[in-house]
Every structure is written in C-alpha cells, then in structure tokens.
Amino acid sequence: xxxxxxxxxxxxxxxxxxxxxxxxxxxxxxxxxxxxxxxxxxxxxxxxxxxxxxxxxxxxxxxxxxxxxxxxxxxxxxxxxxxxxxxxxxxxxxxxxxxxxxxxxxxxxxxxxxxxxxxxxxxxxxxxxxxxxxxxxxxxxxxxxxxxxxxx
Numbered sequence: 001x002x003x004x005x006x007x008x009x010x011x012x013x014x015x016x017x018x019x020x021x022x023x024x025x026x027x028x029x030x031x032x033x034x035x036x037x038x039x040x041x042x043x044x045x046x047x048x049x050x051x052x053x054x055x056x057x058x059x060x061x062x063x064x065x066x067x068x069x070x071x072x073x074x075x076x077x078x079x080x081x082x083x084x085x086x087x088x089x090x091x092x093x094x095x096x097x098x099x100x101x102x103x104x105x106x107x108x109x110x111x112x113x114x115x116x117x118x119x120x121x122x123x124x125x126x127x128x129x130x131x132x133x134x135x136x137x138x139x140x141x142x143x144x145x146x147x148x149x150x151x152x
Contacts, residue, residue: 005035008087012075015092021073026050026058030066031087034076039106040084043067079108081137086110098136104145 012031016023023031033049034041043063050058067085070076076085077097086099089110096117100109113136121131141149 005032008035008091011091015075016073019073021069024066026062027066027069030063031070031075034070034085035087037087039108040079040082040086040101042082042084046085077110077135079137080135081139082106082108096134096136099138100142101137101139102142102145103139104141104149107142107144109142 009028009032013023013028015021029050030046033046037045043060046067047058047060047063050063067076067078071078071085074088074094075091076087077099078084079086079099079101081101086108088097096113098111098113098116100111102108116136117134120134120136124131
C-alpha cells in the first residue's frame with residue numbers, strides 16, 4: 001500500500017477515535033478498499049473484494065451501511081453520476097465536493113471549491129429552496145487521455 005494510502009487510513013482512524021466513532025473492522029476494510037481504488041468504486045466491486053472472516057460473501061446491505069457511515073462522517077464521497085464512492089482528500093474538514101471525472105479512464109480528482117459552493121448556494125434561497133447537499137461533477141478528459149487520443 002502506498003504511503004499516501006497509509007496516511008489516509010491513519011488519519012481516518014485518528015478522526016474516528018477523536019470523534020468517538022466506531023471504525024469497525026468492516027468499515028475500515030471498506031474504507032481501505034475505497035482509498036486503494038484511487039478512482040470511484042461501486043458497492044458491488046467492494047462486495048466482491050471484501051474477504052469475509054467466515055467464508056461466503058458479505059451481504060450488500062452490510063457494505064451499504066458501512067458506506068453510509070463513511071459518507072456521513074466525511075471519509076468518502078458518493079459520486080452520483082457513477083453510483084460509486086471516492087475517498088475524501090480532506091477527511092475531517094467540512095467542505096463541498098467538486099470533482100473532475102475523466103469520461104475515458106474514470107480517473108477522478110477532488111478539487112477545492114468552497115467559493116464555488118458559496119456562489120451556487122446563494123441563489124436557491126431567493127427561490128424558496130433550501131440546499132442540504134451539494135456536489136458538483138464535471139466530466140471530460142484528463143490530460144493523459146487527451147494526450148493518448150491525440151497520438152492515436
């Protein structure tokens with residue numbers, strides 16, 4: 001496992017302890033798989049990758065509960081357009097998620113954007129709308145895929 005993945009796991013464990021949250025072995029395993037994926041990963045890919053202690057297969061509801069916990073506490077983001085999950089680059093720091101998603105290879109980059117989130121949230125109240133959750137997903141081509149496509 002890369003040192004950045006190890007750092008993310010250590011940070012998650014420290015945050016969970018700090019907040020009195022139970023980072024159970026299954027939650028930790030799901031989080032580790034999401035971190036190691038380095039791009040959005042679906043729940044069923046996680047289910048297939050999890051090694052249950054007693055053989056068999058982990059029930060989907062169990063994995064979804066672990067993912068709900070990780071999303072709720074800011075360890076991972078749900079990428080709605082992919083119905084998949086991505087490790088948060090700033091776990092523990094409240095922020096709005098903005099994502100650059102490559103249509104070709106699936107690489108996904110979380111970018112800072114509190115200013116954009118504030119701008120987007122300013123208009124809805126004028127229309128009687130209360131924003132409760134905001135995610136911005138931009139799709140296109142990453143620089144590697146652009147280069148590869150130019151060379152073909």
